[in-house]
Amino acid sequence: MYLSEELKKISIDCKCFNEKSFSSLGLAGYNDGKDVCTFLAASKYADGISEGISMIITSKSVYDELLDQKKIDDKYGICIVEDPRITYFKLHNALCQNDEYKRKEHKSIISDSAKISKLAYISDKNVKIGNNVVIEEFVSIKENTIIGDNSVIRAGSIIGGTGFEIKNSDDRLWTVTHIGGVIIGNNVEIQQSATIDKAIYPWDDTILSDGVRINSQVQIAHGVKIDIDTEVVSNAGIQGRVKIGKGVWIGPNTAIRNGIKIGDNARVNIGAVVTLDVPDGASVSGNFAREHSKMIQEMKRYKDS
Numbered sequence: 345m346y347l348s349e350e351l352k353k354i355s356i357d358c359k360c361f362n363e364k365s366f367s368s369l370g371l372a373g374y375n376d377g378k379d380v381c382t383f384l385a386a387s388k389y390a391d392g393i394s395e396g397i398s399m400i401i402t403s404k405s406v407y408d409e410l411l412d413q414k415k416i417d418d419k420y421g422i423c424i425v426e427d428p429r430i431t432y433f434k435l436h437n438a439l440c441q442n443d444e445y446k447r448k449e450h451k452s453i454i455s456d457s458a459k460i461s462k463l464a465y466i467s468d469k470n471v472k473i474g475n476n477v478v479i480e481e482f483v484s485i486k487e488n489t490i491i492g493d494n495s496v497i498r499a500g501s502i503i504g505g506t507g508f509e510i511k512n513s514d515d516r517l518w519t520v521t522h523i524g525g526v527i528i529g530n531n532v533e534i535q536q537s538a539t540i541d542k543a544i545y546p547w548d549d550t551i552l553s554d555g556v557r558i559n560s561q562v563q564i565a566h567g568v569k570i571d572i573d574t575e576v577v578s579n580a581g582i583q584g585r586v587k588i589g590k591g592v593w594i595g596p597n598t599a600i601r602n603g604i605k606i607g608d609n610a611r612v613n614i615g616a617v618v619t620l621d622v623p624d625g626a627s628v629s630g631n632f633a634r635e636h637s638k639m640i641q642e643m644k645r646y647k648d649s
Contacts, residue, residue: 347381347399347423347435354438356431364398364421368547369436372397374567374585374603376547383432390415401428401435430513433520436544440521447488447523447546467504474530488525488542492554495528500537503528507541507566507584520544522566529554529572536560543567544584565602589624611636 345367348360366381372389375382377396384390384402387409399421402410407424410416425431439445452471460466463481466473471485474493479485483497486504497503509520524543531554534540538558543549543566551569552558559578564570567585574592576582583602588594592606595614606612607624616633627636 345439347401347421350435350438351423351425351431354434356425356434358401358431359424360421362418362421363423366399368545369432369439370545370547376545378547381432381435383428384410385429387413387415399423401425401432403428427513430511433511434513437518437521440523445523445546447525470525486526486542488523488549489528490525491528492530492532494530495532495534497534498536498538498560501534501539503534503540504542505539507544509544509566509584524548524550524566526550526552528552529556532556532558534558535562535578538562538564540564541566559596571608 346363346365348363351358365379367379368376370376370380370382372382373392373394375394375396379398380396381399382397384400384406387406390410397420401423404424407422449469452466452468454473455475457475458473458477460479461481464479464483466485467487470487472490474491476494477491478496480499482500484502489504504526506522510517511520522542522544523546526540526542527549529552532552535558537560540550548567550564550567553570553572555573556570557575559576561579562576563581565582565584568582570588571590573590574588576594577596579596580594580598582600585603586600588606589608591609593611595612597615598612599617601619604621606622609625610622611627612618613627613629613636616629617631618628618633622628628634629636630639
């Protein structure tokens with residue numbers, strides 16, 4: 345695909361030079377690494393450009409900064425537009441109507457040993473459900489979902505729905521289309537009324553690895569990756585593209601900002617608001633979250649003052 349052609353289809357003015365083909369969309373530091381078209385809304389994001397970027401959507405002012413800072417060269421094709429971010433997501437939404445961009449469709453595959461309530465909804469395409477899976481009443485399993493063996497989805501949970509990624513342009517709000525998937529491993533348990541959103545991009549998945557436990561009323565956004573034997577307790581909210589390690593405990597009523605990493609065996613304590621990466625084995629508390637013992641010391645100083 346070529347940007348100049350695709351943007352013309354959706355009536356967006358652009359100026360492309362050194363144009364190269366692209367096969368997928370992705371963020372500068374989060375993509376599938378294969379002929380990727382991305383966007384840069386500010387020059388600082390150029391520091392995170394990964395391998396595989398072929399085209400960059402940006403503005404004239406940002407491009408001039410990139411040249412001055414020597415952060416860009418003829419390795420990349422450039423597309424100059426008025427609003428890079430909005431252009432990028434409008435392009436994504438348009439491409440989601442293209443069968444070549446989306447995942448290939450197949451009939452859903454459900455193991456004969458799965459126990460599925462008659463009151464559950466299972467998409468008839470692009471779902472795979474493994475052996476001995478239990479799916480209770482009023483569960484919705486949307487397309488592009490894989491559920492491994494011996495996993496349990498309790499009543500009222502929604503797996504693979506469209507997440508809350510909203511943009512504002514042309515004096516209106518609009519939703520970014522989600523056409524990725526969800527992969528749930530073996531021996532996972534998801535309690536009542538949890539929400540696991542599918543990823544945005546066709547190459548991406550929201551992943552709950554083997555042995556993960558998700559409590560009631562938990563919301564997990566697009567592209568989140570949770571490693572084995574991690575627990576997420578009730579009313580936790582995890583924003584998009586968060587990467588959570590092995591054996592982590594995420595406490596009740598916690599909020600975790602998009603795009604950060606939480607290391608193996610870390611602990612996010614009750615009500616924490618996490619905006620920065622959490623190292624392996626760390627315990628964080630508070631708003632904004634910091635190392636638990638430091639937070640306790642601050643509370644004592646405040647109490648004694």
